[in-house]
Structure formats: structure tokens, C-alpha cells
Amino acid sequence: MIAQVMKVDKILEQSLLFDFYGELLTEHQKEIYERFIAEDLSLGEIAEEAGISRQGVHDLIKRCNQTLRGYEEKLHLLEKFLAVKDKVERIEQLLDQYNEEGAEELVRNIRKISGEIIEEL
Amino acid sequence: MIAQVMKVDKILEQSLLFDFYGELLTEHQKEIYERFIAEDLSLGEIAEEAGISRQGVHDLIKRCNQTLRGYEEKLHLLEKFLAVKDKVERIEQLLDQYNEEGAEELVRNIRKISGEIIEEL
Incomplete structure (x- = not known):
């Protein structure tokens, strides 16, 4: 249950950060990350649709999370x-x-x- | 007179954009650009203090202006x-x-x- 709540919180945080700083990602990052956030697809599903590896999607999302958090640390928009x-x-x-x-x-x-x-x- | 007013407007715009997005510049850019905006020093004075060429200061400020405007085009904070x-x-x-x-x-x-x-x- 706690893990469940923390997962929801993390997705909410990611979604809010994407709302504020998504425009600063590359077009490619934006497209993949948006599917992950908004459409709640699995890494495998996104990978298949985008024609890249599951590991590639995983790395991209991780990198986007770091980038978005980095902007929040500097600009504090959220x-x-x-x-x-x-x-x-x-x-x-x-x-x-x-x-x-x-x-x-x-x-x-x-x-x-x-x-x-x-x-x- | 019109040129004077436009110069003030440009400096005001630069100063506001720096307030909003200055944290996204590098430390070096921030330091030089801040002297240009806040202390109203000439390019020559900044160059001498920072130990770089006048042309270097000019290019840095021009690049910062472009960077700051680029962020405003994407985030519209101002x-x-x-x-x-x-x-x-x-x-x-x-x-x-x-x-x-x-x-x-x-x-x-x-x-x-x-x-x-x-x-x-």
C-alpha cells in the first residue's frame, strides 16, 4: 500500500514537472515521456510503438526525470x-x-x- | 530620444529575463552578464575586470541574450x-x-x- 501511494506521488510529481518544464526537453524526449506520463503505457509498449529498445525507453525516462528535477532545483516553478x-x-x-x-x-x-x-x- | 527609450526598454527586458532565467546560465555567464545588467559597466570595463577580451564579453552577452529569450519563448515566465x-x-x-x-x-x-x-x- 505504501509502495502504491509512493508510486502515485512520484507519477504526480513527474507529471507536474513535465507540465512546467516539458518544453525544455527535446522533441524526441517529450514525445516518449508524454506517453509514459499521460497514457500510462508500460516501457515495453512505448518501446514497441517508438521502435526503440525497452532499455532505451528506460534510460530516456530516467534522464528526463533528472533534467526536469534539475530545472525545478534552479527555477522552483512548481x-x-x-x-x-x-x-x-x-x-x-x-x-x-x-x-x-x-x-x-x-x-x-x-x-x-x-x-x-x-x-x- | 527614441533610441534612448528603446535602449532603456531593451535593458529592462534583459534585466527581467535575467531575473527569471539567470539561474539557467553557466556560473561564468551569470557573473559577466550580471555585471553588465546590474552594475551598468561598459564592455571594456567588464573585460578588464574579468581578464577576457572586449570581443569576448560582447559575444558572451549576445549569446546570453539569445539563451534568455529562447527560454522565454518556451516557458513564457515573464x-x-x-x-x-x-x-x-x-x-x-x-x-x-x-x-x-x-x-x-x-x-x-x-x-x-x-x-x-x-x-x-
């Missing part, structure tokens, strides 16, 4: 995104708790913009 | 930052216009968090 997301959620909680009559439009507008902030990132 | 900054300013304008008694704490709290969002980026 860390910053989670911090901003947390702050936007705090704004939304404050608005939830504020039920004054007459403030509906203010609350609605700020809520709309807060949501847009998250979409930008 | 573009996203400006979009989020714009939205935070819109939230602050809405709060400025909302003067209901009893809402002071809400307004103060949201303003504080909005400011923190900008600092995160």
Missing part, C-alpha cells in the same frame, strides 16, 4: 505555483466567510480574478 | 508574471473602490495576500 495556489485558496476562503449584503458583486469579481490567476500559471 | 501582476492590480483596484464599513478587515487581508502573490513570483 514550488512557486503551489505557494500561489495556497494564497489564492486563502483569498477564496476569506470571501466564503464574508456574507455581507451588498458585497455580492465584489466577492464575485475577486473570486473570478483569483481563479484566472491560477489559470495563468 | 509573460505569465505580467498577466498575474495585472490581475492582482485589478483585485487591488476593486478593494480600493469598496468602502463599506465593517469590511476593513476583509479588504486588509485580501490586500495582504495579493501582495504576497506578487512576491512569490
Whole structure:
């Protein structure tokens, strides 16, 4: 069970890092890594589709993981995104708790913009 | 005058791109480029301090400009930052216009968090 949870966490981390830094991989890396992340295919299936060896896919994914983590260590985009997301959620909680009559439009507008902030990132 | 304004704009752009992507340059590039941007030294002065040729400094800065712009084309961090900054300013304008008694704490709290969002980026 713990191994299962850790596997999900790792895939989630890989998937988030790919969202943030995927564009910095080569086209070939992007194509293979995306299949691994998004389509949840096995190494053997990806290897067969891409016409390379299973070991080649394994090495490429390992190298991509290192590259993506290296970018996060330098730019911290995922860390910053989670911090901003947390702050936007705090704004939304404050608005939830504020039920004054007459403030509906203010609350609605700020809520709309807060949501847009998250979409930008 | 127009040339002057364009020069300022270019330096501002270089400085912002360096803020976002400077960590992705090599240590050597970072050191030289930072002197050029932050200390506003001439190529000759930087060359003398670093013990390389003026042409070497020129080429390094040109290459860094290309590298930094290349990252922006792929990751759009500057573009996203400006979009989020714009939205935070819109939230602050809405709060400025909302003067209901009893809402002071809400307004103060949201303003504080909005400011923190900008600092995160």
C-alpha cells in the first residue's frame, strides 16, 4: 500500500514537472515521456510503438526525470505555483466567510480574478 | 530620444529575463552578464575586470541574450508574471473602490495576500 501511494506521488510529481518544464526537453524526449506520463503505457509498449529498445525507453525516462528535477532545483516553478495556489485558496476562503449584503458583486469579481490567476500559471 | 527609450526598454527586458532565467546560465555567464545588467559597466570595463577580451564579453552577452529569450519563448515566465501582476492590480483596484464599513478587515487581508502573490513570483 505504501509502495502504491509512493508510486502515485512520484507519477504526480513527474507529471507536474513535465507540465512546467516539458518544453525544455527535446522533441524526441517529450514525445516518449508524454506517453509514459499521460497514457500510462508500460516501457515495453512505448518501446514497441517508438521502435526503440525497452532499455532505451528506460534510460530516456530516467534522464528526463533528472533534467526536469534539475530545472525545478534552479527555477522552483512548481514550488512557486503551489505557494500561489495556497494564497489564492486563502483569498477564496476569506470571501466564503464574508456574507455581507451588498458585497455580492465584489466577492464575485475577486473570486473570478483569483481563479484566472491560477489559470495563468 | 527614441533610441534612448528603446535602449532603456531593451535593458529592462534583459534585466527581467535575467531575473527569471539567470539561474539557467553557466556560473561564468551569470557573473559577466550580471555585471553588465546590474552594475551598468561598459564592455571594456567588464573585460578588464574579468581578464577576457572586449570581443569576448560582447559575444558572451549576445549569446546570453539569445539563451534568455529562447527560454522565454518556451516557458513564457515573464509573460505569465505580467498577466498575474495585472490581475492582482485589478483585485487591488476593486478593494480600493469598496468602502463599506465593517469590511476593513476583509479588504486588509485580501490586500495582504495579493501582495504576497506578487512576491512569490
